[in-house]
Amino acid sequence: MTRKIKTSFGVLYPIAVTFGICLLVMTLSRLGLAVWQADRVAEADGWSRILLRGLRIDLSSLCYLLILPALLTTLLAGNGVIGRNWLRLLRLILVASVWFVVFMEVATPSFILEYDVRPNRLFFEYLIYPNEVFGMLWSGYKLELAIGVVVSSLTLGLAWRWSGDWTQSLTLPRWYWRPLLALLVVAVGVGGARSTLGHRPLNPALVAFSTDPLINDLTLNSAYSMLFAYKQMESEDSxxxxxxxxxxxxxxxxxxxxxxxxxxxxxxxxxxxxxxxxxxxxxxxxxxxxxxxxxxxxxxxxxxxxxxxxxxxxxxxxxxxxxxxxxxxxxxxxxxxxxxxxxxxxxxxxxxxxxxxxxxxxxxxxxxxxxxxxxxxxxxxxxxxxxxxxxxxxxxxxxxxxxxxxxxxxxxxxxxxxxxxxxxxxxxxxxxxxxxxxxxxxxxxxxxxxxxxxxxxxxxxxxxxxxxxxxxxxxxxxxxxxxxxxxxxxxxxxxxxxxxxxxxxxxxxxxxxxxxxxxxxxxxxxxxxxxxEPRQDQRLTSQLDLAPTLxxxxxxxxxxxxxxxxxxxxxxxxxxxxxxxxxxxxxxxxxxxxxxxxxxxxxxxxxxxxxxxxxxxxxxxxxxxxxxxxxxxxxxxxxxxxxxxxxxxxxxxxxxxxxxxxxxxxxxxxx
CATH class of the missing domain: 3.40.720.10 (Alkaline Phosphatase, subunit A)
Structure with missing residues (x-):
């Protein structure tokens, strides 16, 4: 059965397996977080919207994450020197991708307890202070730190082991099919990443529905939440x-x-x-x-x-x-x-x-x-x-x-x-x-x-x-x-x-x-x-004056x-x-x-x-x-x-x- 599935996906089998594992992790994590916050989810009448809109966010996130590896695999993977070296590099990329998704979800409950939202800009802003952060984790979050180390080690070990099987004995397309397959990968990847035909691609505002910020955040996944916050920091000029x-x-x-x-x-x-x-x-x-x-x-x-x-x-x-x-x-x-x-x-x-x-x-x-x-x-x-x-x-x-x-x-x-x-x-x-x-x-x-x-x-x-x-x-x-x-x-x-x-x-x-x-x-x-009363006001005024006046x-x-x-x-x-x-x-x-x-x-x-x-x-x-x-x-x-x-x-x-x-x-x- 596994061999048949592998043959069906052909050269994109490693990408498909990684996509499926990450999607499963994101979905199970969201479900667990929603059960944990069940009272707030019920108050917002949010069960179906969190899960369905969350699936949309996850599909978009994984398209962003894997579109470039998928494209390069389609064009480069093979039995020659370039093809074999690319598959080795692909293993590293896929292992890192799985680890990133798993790690972010594991870190999420502790972050919610502290800030009542998914990991955002604070998560990586603290990384510029490694001594202080490690001291804080060691003094007050030993259990969370231990869980993070154990889960990270298991994820990296298992993903590296499995990725060897994923990238072996692939069904390779003939050279003349590769450009067409590459175009298909780009079309599907870009369409999935945007997840809309509108003016703007999918963003957190598009799936928000509640006045409770945490409920809106549960609809996201933590990898997306953090990377979106990082991207938005480009706008935070001073x-x-x-x-x-x-x-x-x-x-x-x-x-x-x-x-x-x-x-x-x-x-x-x-x-x-x-x-x-x-x-x-x-x-x-x-x-x-x-x-x-x-x-x-x-x-x-x-x-x-x-x-x-x-x-x-x-x-x-x-x-x-x-x-x-x-x-x-x-x-x-x-x-x-x-x-x-x-x-x-x-x-x-x-x-x-x-x-x-x-x-x-x-x-x-x-x-x-x-x-x-x-x-x-x-x-x-x-x-x-x-x-x-x-x-x-x-x-x-x-x-x-x-x-x-x-x-x-x-x-x-x-x-x-x-x-x-x-x-x-x-x-x-x-x-x-x-x-x-x-x-x-x-x-x-x-x-x-x-x-x-x-x-x-x-x-x-x-x-x-x-x-x-x-x-x-x-x-x-x-x-x-x-x-x-x-x-x-x-x-x-x-x-x-x-x-x-x-x-x-x-x-x-x-x-x-x-x-x-x-x-x-x-x-x-x-x-x-x-x-x-009717009045023609000739004073110099600013938009900032309207709200206090009203x-x-x-x-x-x-x-x-x-x-x-x-x-x-x-x-x-x-x-x-x-x-x-x-x-x-x-x-x-x-x-x-x-x-x-x-x-x-x-x-x-x-x-x-x-x-x-x-x-x-x-x-x-x-x-x-x-x-x-x-x-x-x-x-x-x-x-x-x-x-x-x-x-x-x-x-x-x-x-x-x-x-x-x-x-x-x-x-x-x-x-």
Whole structure:
């Protein structure tokens, strides 16, 4: 029987056997871990999803692991010198592969006991401190260390012995079949590794389904979990690598001084930006809805001097609280989400939505409001796993994912999923249902029609230009859908109890020869709702200011780490600023349009921005040293806070309250 199977798989028999053994180990380990955590699995109703989605992750992982050995075996294995030497090397590769998979699963229970997740970046970060790690293992984990040594030895010994049989007496293909077999291996391997026909390959967000991070991690395998975390570290760039140095204490002192908070009001050295923020509205807490508009820069908004594409938003800007000088923090959707949902400062790294250390226990408005009894949800016409949104949201306070798979009927489906009109219909249905419960709600609604390839249904708008699928027409259609939503919302039961903000995530495209194209960071933002008086706000504002302002408007007194201004309060002109990250360049602009820009490995450069011409010109004289130092402190603060976990969610805040003197500022590390 074994001989027949070996003949059937031919030259790929060693790969097939290794694949099967690793798959069995991963599956049995996941099943054992799920039984161990049975109560949490049952609470998440996750048995079938953990096992089925876990199988998908395992197949993808093993395709990544074995595709190159399979390809080279197909092309090289044989009875000649090259063929025999390759088979010897293949044995080493297969033994190492089996050992890696087994070892990672054996190490998993201890890691879960310590961190409540599968092995991640911490697992290999500690390897740079071998003396300390071995000392820790020897003093406190002797049993686990012994098990690891025994299992590793058995795995290596048995795998080496068995691999000799796997690579002997193979049925070799004739030379003219090898290229075709190689193409088949590549096709199957790449397809299995991607595990999807979508824009992005399989990732943890695609299989996440629970608000419990451990349950989502059980769906993975530990080899995949650790390697994915390692890959994500490439995104974790740090401002300290690029900008001039500054003492940690000065970073924190200047960051605090740039807020509206009095020095004595900060609550903790362990979380330096944590402070109490009283709400300006003191009535019954209201619902909060953030309508995040995809790629809608000010140049597409008539009320802000742009193209005549947004009559409905223009009308809202006259009816509500309109910000005429609002600037985004970046040029990507996840950076906009970072700003309006977490209030976190931009850094040269990718948004915290995609970074590993912020996937659990990171502060978000959703986490805060959920702790106050709010229902928290994300409404999106596409797949919420895109850009890792789903994993980040589920790990940080969002409990309800209303994305594309939850849409029953649609008027139009584009490349990015449900059209904006369908999105708003869905949102209105959700808000209507939620308003019938005696529970406030927070909803982040994210549009997508104003994104390439600009799909939208015909007959809704009179096109601004030709052909129909242009950026301008998509923006006009999205505005039409927004107007239809507000017609319904104003007639709804939830209208009088809800504060809405319409804000863009970023401009559609930022380009040009400027170090930071400031004109392309200007975005629309307007707050509307019952009791919101019409107002044209000419102050210089940042996306970071929205979340604190909205919490104040809905009546939530809170302790939180956000450094944005509560715009319901007076903001002195000398504290008005816009913060912009353009790839590795950081810009800080004051109310007089003086600009400081930090580039990698360069000192501060001074400019003047001219809004009328959108020019950014070198300043006749450097901006004051005080402004340069304040800008630098804020450029470094985000990386300092991320690397040292200084921006925790509600669980972290509770720990800080119980140990207010922990972790003095002087002891913090930047990297």
């Amino acid at each position: 401002a300290f690598k690029h900008y001039p140095t500054m003492a940690r204490a000065e970073i924190i002192e200047r960051m605090r001084a740039s807020t509206l908070i009095e020095p004595g009001q900060f609550l903790s050295e362990a979380m330096p930006s944590l402070a109490r923020h009283p709400a300006s509205y003191q009535g019954k807490p209201k619902n909060l809805v953030i309508l995040l508009q995809e790629s809608l820069g000010a140049r597409y908004v008539g009320a802000l001097g742009g193209l005549p594409l947004t009559p409905n938003l223009d009308a809202l800007s006259r009816q509500g609280w309109n910000f005429n000088r609002m600037y985004a923090t970046g040029t990507r959707s996840v950076r906009g989400i970072e700003a309006v949902v977490t209030g976190f400062s931009p850094t040269p790294a990718r948004s915290v939505v995609k970074l590993t250390k912020s996937q659990k226990g990171f502060f978000t408005v959703a986490d805060l409001l959920r702790s106050r009894g709010y229902h928290t949800q994300f409404v999106y016409g596409g797949e919420s796993h895109f850009d890792n949104m789903k994993s980040f949201f589920l790990g940080n306070g969002f409990e309800d994912m209303q994305d594309f798979p939850t849409f029953d009927k649609m008027n139009f489906e584009g490349a990015w999923g449900a059209s904006d009109e369908d999105l708003y219909i869905k949102a209105h249905q959700q808000f209507t249902a939620l308003s019938q419960n005696d529970q406030p709600f927070f909803s982040l609604v994210f549009t997508s029609s104003n994104h390439s390839p600009y799909d939208y249904p015909a007959g809704r708008i009179e096109p601004y230009n030709q052909p129909a699928q242009t950026r301008e027409n998509a923006a006009k259609y999205s505005d039409w859908a927004l107007g239809e939503f507000f017609k319904q919302a104003r007639q709804s039961d939830y209208w009088q109890d809800t504060v809405f903000v319409v804000v863009a995530d970023h401009d559609s495209r930022a380009w040009g020869d400027q170090l930071v194209p400031i004109d392309h960071f200007r975005i629309p933002a307007v707050i509307v709702g019952e009791g919101i 919490l104040s408007l809905i009546g939530v007194d809170a302790e939180h780490p956000m450094i944005g201004h509560d715009l319901t309060q007076p903001v002195p002109r000398n504290k008005q600023r816009a913060i912009m990250q353009f790839y590795k360049n950081f810009a800080w602009m004051n109310a007089d349009n003086d600009v400081v820009i930090y580039q990698p490995q360069r000192q501060a450069q001074s400019f003047v921005y001219h809004p009328d011409t959108t020019e950014l010109l070198p300043a006749a004289a450097p901006v004051p040293q005080e402004m340069q130092r304040t800008a630098l402190a804020n450029a470094l603060w985000g990386s300092l806070a991320y690397q040292n976990s200084l921006y925790g969610g509600m669980v972290s805040l509770a720990k800080v309250r119980s140990a207010p003197t922990a972790a003095p500022i002087a002891a913090m590390s930047a990297e």
